[in-house]
Amino acid sequence: MSERPKIVVDENMPAVERLWGDSAEIDRWPGRSLRREHLEGADALLVRSVTRVDRDLLDNTSVRFVGTATIGTDHLDIEWLEQQGVQWASAPGCNADAVVDYVLSALWQLAREDGWDPLAQTVGVVGAGNVGGRLVARLKALGMETRVCDPPRAQRENDDSFVDIDRLLSEVDVVCLHTPLTVEGAWPTRHLLDARRLARLKPGAVVINAGRGPVIDNGALLDIARQRPDLSLVMDVWEHEPAVDPALAQHCRIATPHIAGYSLDGKIRGSWMLYQAYCRWLGVDACRSLASVLPPPAVAGLELAAGFDPADAMRLVYDPFRDDRQLRKTLNRTDPEQRAAFDLLRRHYPVRREFSSLLLQGRFDPGMMAQLSGLGFRVSGTEAPE
Structure with a gap:
């Protein structure tokens, strides 16, 4: 590595210059169009979820550290990175509270528009990791009845309080999806909510997807939305984004462009967590605190x-x-x-x-x-x- 390393960064990541200061050369590029030629001479790469990091991107480059300022890592080919000796880091929990804020905001606003009590709803949370786990904690603090589906956790913890997805869908008033996107293994999540499972939704159910777009079969969701105007859909993620099906969006009560976790707090926290991981990788002290780069709110x-x-x-x-x-x-x-x-x-x-x-x-x-x-x-x- 050169005396002053070069770090290629997604253009949407905040506070990178403040965190690294003059210790590195920062080169910013749009994350979705990042290509191998942009990595010439780079020692490290910092991305968000829109950049696929794998052999096609990194082969024959000098990148030895990859960080993603996101909770999820399904856009990283971790197996290949580890085979190549490339250190990688993520930012679990960095924007979890922002996503929970989004879910609760949507729920309380719909409740006010439609005249029902949000505290009286039974909420199903599918995926109880960093985001889903925090959502469950807030729902319980509010005294709300919950159902939680997370097969890997249920098996790992031998906990019979978890429920299966079909039972959850048939019992809850609100469905919140917070699973990673997986296509293999014992519990694949791609199209977890397919036509059969969508048909199990209770009358008047609210479906909130602020996790991964393909967890719901968007074509099947459009079909059932056309048949059942009683459903309220809140979609922040889409199966084929950045393409959004206008017909599906038309049937959504709230439709947003994958920004549930886009709080300034969460984004800066993600950058800061990667800064800490990068310093550990180099074996140097992380001298900048989160508080030093997080500005005061406009309304405190x-x-x-x-x-x-x-x-x-x-x-x-x-x-x-x-x-x-x-x-x-x-x-x-x-x-x-x-x-x-x-x-x-x-x-x-x-x-x-x-x-x-x-x-x-x-x-x-x-x-x-x-x-x-x-x-x-x-x-x-x-x-x-x-």
Whole structure:
């Protein structure tokens, strides 16, 4: 490795220059169009989920470290990287809270529009890893009834509290998908929700996919959406993205361009976790803290009056309908233009913070205080009588 290493970076990764400072040469490229020729002389590569990292990309390059600022690693050919002696790192949990914020925001906004109580819903979580596990924890903190399907965990932990996917789909009001995308092994997740399983959804069910697009057969989902207008679909990921089926999007209550985890907190945390892994690989001290590169939020606190709706505080931090409107503007374009617009929405995504960045103050009854804390806000105030 040269005295001042060269690091090729996805153009959408924040804070890389601040984290590495002058210790490395940073060369940025669009992640989806990254090619081998862009890696000439590179010692390290930092990507997000849109870049497939395998032999086709890295063979005969000087890259010896690969980091992905994402929870998932299905876009990395880990077996090949390890065979070649290329060190790799991911950022598990970096944007998990952002995805949970997205799911809860969508659920509370739909509840307000349709006039039902979100706390009274039974929620099924498919995949209880970094994201799904945190979602389950928040749902339980809110006192909500849950069903959890995660066959690998159920087997590993010998835990009979997990349920199978068919039972979950037939019992819950809300289905949240947070599995990795796998096509082999004992529990493949590609098209986990196919036509047969989609038919098991309860009347009026809400389906939220903020995991991997191909976990749902999008063609089958469109068919059942046409047959069952009672269903509410929230789709952040798509089977053939950056292509989005306009017909399917038309049947979605909320349709967004794979940005559920796109909080500034999560993105910077992902970069910082790779910075730490890179320093460990080199055997040097990581001298920059997360706090040193995370800016203060534009709105740090809010004083709430009696009778407020928690959905208002949630929407102040994150409004899923804003992202929905932006995506829908792109769906009447030609296929190449729509694909490019999808990536532009991600590339130029506005600053978004997490619920935990906002301090809510006021006089709260015990139930409301518990709800706000369960949602993920910081809460400070006196208890009002119920």
